[in-house]
Amino acid sequence: MLVIFVAGLVLLTGCKPAPEISKYTAPHEADENDPPPDVPEDPASGERILGLIVPGHLESGKPQWWFFKMRGRPQALGRRVKPLEEFASTLKMPADEGMPTYNLPAGWVHTRSSNQFALVSIRTGHRYTPLPMDVSKAGGELAENVNRWRDQVGLKRLSVDEIPGSVREITIGDGTKAYWVDITGPGGSKPPFAKP
């Protein structure tokens, strides 16, 4: 009995194998298809707004503008220029008060609205460094809206005559003429009462 017991003890002692590197094959795992994440940029590099301003349906004879806006650091937005061009080429505006239709570039996904004005938000970056493109709608003149964006990146306002030179006219998917805005400034719009 003792012999069996000791044999059992010897057999079982140290049976737990030490962790070892193993190699095997398994079904292929697809990538997440997320764009690469944005690396942190020097705040001194400023702030950039990249977006589209597209005229929508008319209200009281004036167009309602659709805005497709991304705001962030210059290099991060630089990587989104081509996807935005791709997005614009598929963009179709509604005839009435409906929503525009479009195809999302690879890696872009709809997400929760990032602010109260956004009708839709689209995540344009990696999920760990999401940079939303907000889709919103407002009235007013083109110059007012461009200057509002210029305020936000800390650029001086332009006159109505100067505005066409500061934006690029493009044609979107349904043939509508739209405005491509790409502006970089020192950053951070300040409330009017803030110290200079």
Added chain:
Amino acid sequence: MAQANGNHDYVGASPPSTSVRTGPSVVYRILQALASLRFTVLLFVLTLVIVFFGTLAQKRDSLNTVLDEYFYCWLGWVDLNLISDFTQVFLKGVRLYGTDDDPGRLRIPFPGGFTIGWAMAINLVAAHIVRFKLTWKRAGIWILHAGVIVLLGGEFIRANFAIEDQMRLSEGQSSNYLFSLDKSELVFLRPAGSGSDEIVSVPGQMIENAVGGPPITRPDLPFDVEVLQYMKNTSDPARPISGPVPVKFGEKNPATAGLGLAVRLNAEKEISSIKGDRKINLPGCYVTLRDKTSGKAVGTYLFGTEIDELQPIGADGEWRAAFRLKRTYLPYSIQAIKVERINWPNTDRPKEFRSSVRVENPTTQESREVLIEMNRPLRYEGRTYYQSQMDTGGPANVTGFQVVQNPGSHIPYVACSLITFGMAFHFLIKLIDFLNRRARR
């Protein structure tokens, strides 16, 4: 009556035997020492001590850490300062040393659970060889003690060979792998053709042990793995959602490639088994991969189980890598067809959790639907799938199975049956003995 005369000097009718009476053999004397009742008492005291400290240790450490450091080991390291945690609760906040946040350690070597368990088994067997006689009257005790030894052996087998994994599926989803809650792995993958990946898996424990040491090298990998930092846990139990944090500009960052350039993981305290709110430790690490031929660094990457994403390695991206909870791939798949939580009428209290799953096994051409319920597990190919989790609050119902593979799963039943039978048998013999004596009076 003793006789003596002048012809001989012995007492009695015949001379005494000339052979020298020898003492017990060395083996027998060793067995006598091992069978000592004092030794038994000492072992019970040691058991009490290690169970006491092992229980207290669960306040700060995870269950698996406690099992490894106190019970599933030959030499344990008991932290005497855990008494402070005890006095803090039962003596109105009195601590002998340290604070609740920074308790300090006073570790001493102590016989681990394996040592005490085996010593008990040896003590019991030795006692039967030396002291107990194999008679019908003692048969119950023999059976009972055999049951105790089987129970100890069963626990030893469980500690060494049992594997507990998890499977999590949302409704409609199919999976062909299990994942561990307490083991991790750094995996390197590259396409192997015909829809499969070649995977080289480095155990998380090996990564942890390699911090600051020589690089991990493997002929199958074109690079060596140098571990700069290992974080046992990166999940904060106080926060409902934790995860990668964006790196700020100018912040010191060991990563030079991959996701680590953009995000970092915070090293957090190990999640305690009683305070962890059912969370688990999610480890992470910074590793530098060095090209084997040139010795040049391919990059320093951040990997972590919270970053459940394959990162391309190097410029060509042939290899991808991720640090994740250790996976075990199955030769079959399980698909969740319907995941149900049934409440008691007019309440939110769950009455039942159940999952209808489909088992698809291409090897056996099997495709069948099975219902897994709380006390009705699926037993398939040596594994038992228990319904253990259910999340019905999200967009899709999610079910979780605890998957157990234990070669000694039936041993406790055998042991308890033996113990019960032994006790009943012993009681019966004593009863018959008592009735016989009373009848004789």
